[in-house]
Amino acid sequence: MGGSVRDVKSKGEVDEVVASGSPVILHFWASWCEASKHMDQLFSHLSTDFPNARFLRVEAEEQPEISEAYSVSAVPFFAFCKDGKTFDTLEGADPSSLANKVAKVAGSINPGESASPASLGMAAGASVLETVKELAKDNDSSKEKNQVQPGLSGPLKKRIQQLVDSNPVMLFMKGTPEEPKCGFSRKVVVVLNEERVKFGSFDVLSDSEVREGLKKFSNWPTFPQLYCKGELLGGCDIAIAMHESGELKEVFKDHGIDTTNEAKEKESGNGKGGISKSTDLSTTLSSRLESLVNSSAVMLFMKGKPDEPKCGFSRKVVEILQQENVPFESFDILTDEEVRQGLKVYSNWSSYPQLYIKGELIGGSDIVLEMQKSGELRKNLHEKGILPAETIQDRLKNLIASSPVMLFMKGTPDAPRCGFSSRVADALRQEGLNFGSFDILTDEEVRQGLKVYSNWPTYPQLYYKSELIGGHDIVMELRNNGELKSTLSE
Structure with missing residues (x-):
């Protein structure tokens, strides 16, 4: 049913509409975000101008499963679907x-062309101009709101x-580091773990x-809100941007925060709103645990x-280690309650599995999976001598x-840094192709090495089944x- 906006409350509801094949536009919003409200007004006008498309509204923080499925990390965020795929x-x-x-996915204009407001219909044209004005007003007024708001009791x-x-690094989040209750909180936990920094948290x-x-x-x-030495750094999108640019590491360094790989403990929330604090273990049990942790590299x-996992998370970590050809030992915590609780x-880590490399806690299944995807796991294993030294080739x-x-x-496909890269990523998505990507601006060794390896001096470079297609x-x-x-697809 076109011509109106529908609020959705479950991933199944979204999947059903997208699977219909008709053009679908999803707006991920948040009640606290003024920009979301202004964009939603335009969203409603567009639903009237394009009655053949389906317009769905999702409250991002209240529907984390849907937000995760569409990789939403900031609002407002829009996803455009057609023929059952994200366009x-x-x-x-x-x-x-x-x-x-919206016009492109609804079929009013061709990909690569730009529409003038008039070509989108009278309502849309006027709404675009009005939305721009309202956003400009908000941007101006927000500059005046730089003082702490009153109203807090002593x-x-x-x-x-x-x-x-x-804590020197303190994260206020939804849930705990082991069990985040929203995708934005989870992403910041991943960032801090990749930075190898100890942090406290509050649910x-x-x-x-x-x-x-x-x-x-x-x-x-x-939320989340990330603080360093009492100073607010920001939320999810800022933490990710600072991490990717290397700025976050510099901030920690400037404030004397230890980011070495030597720290075993991870300060985290206890799930009851307090700050977690390790309880003393008996000398005998502590010694036994240390011995077990260090019994294998x-x-x-x-x-x-490993050949009979009793939970899906444990099975996933086993599969990752086997995929990476990593020799490892294991301990079944179901056979020993003292070890399980101790x-x-x-480790100050409340769930299982737990993976250790050279006595250092790496984390659970989510973190190990993220590290594998980013290449950080293999890099760590090479640096610690678990796997043979890896050449650039x-x-x-x-x-x-x-x-x-x-x-x-x-x-990245969602945030390209040059027009050529943007057009190639768009072309692949418009063809409905699934593809992996690597941001060569984040790694100078890869950026220069790939030019020699492929004998192709520019970027982007597209490969299919390890064969270079071209730029x-x-x-x-x-x-x-x-x-x-x-x-x-051959």
Whole structure:
């Protein structure tokens, strides 16, 4: 049913609409985000102008499963689907881009062309201009809101200040590091673990007084919130951007925060709104646990055995280690209650499996999976001598083979850093092709090494089944000739 916006409450509901094959536009929003509200007005007008498309609205933080499925890390965020597949995405408040992308997915204009507001219908044209004005007003007024908002009682303000100062790096999140309750919180936990930094956490869902008070204290309306030495760094999108640019590591270094790989403990929330603190173990048990942790260079504490895992998370870590050809030993924590409970205290990590490399806790299944995807796991194993030293040629081969269709580009498909990369990524998505990507701006060794390896001096570079297809011009020629999908599906 076109011409209206439908609020969805489950992933199954979204999947059913997308599977119908008709054009679908999803708006991920949040009640605290003024930009979301302005973009939603335009979204509603567009639903009237394009009655053949389905317009769905998703409250991002209240529907984490749907947000995760579409890789939402900031709002407003829009996903454009057609023929049962994701056609395109848009992050941020960009009225003109939203109108153009809706028109493209709804079939009013051709890919690569830009529509004027008039070509989108009278309502959409006027709405684009009005939305731009409203966003500009908000941007101007937000500059004046740089002071801590009033309204906090003395005791609550003192309590929040104590929480903020309780750890050099402090994360206020939904859930705990082991069990995040929203995708945004999970992403920041992953960032901090990749930075190898110890951090404390507080579950804001466990204490509504702290949750609401912290918004006023920090003048920051959303969660997670990340602090370093009492100073607010920001939320999910800022933490990710600082991590990817290397700025986060510099901030930690400037504040004297230890980011070496020597730290075993990870300060985390206890799930009851407090700051976790390790309880003393008996000398005998502590000694036994230390001995077990160091009994193998790679040690996995899991439920069951590698050939008979007793939970899906344990099975996943076993599969990852086997895929990476890593020799490892394991301990079935279901056979020894003393070890099962004691190791949670020893590591300050409350769930299983737990993976250790050279006595250092790496984390559980989610972290190990993220490290494998980013290449950090293999790099760690090489650096610690678990796997033979990897040459740049070996690394490039593994990266190229990591996906049947692999694109080396500047930036990411959702945030390209050059026009050529953007057009190639768009061409692949428009053909409905699944592909992996690597941002060559993040790794100078790969950036320079791949030029020699492929004998191709520019980027982007597209590979299919480890064979170089070519760069921007070749990909565009294949697409224009109708040969791109068949070339990458042989």
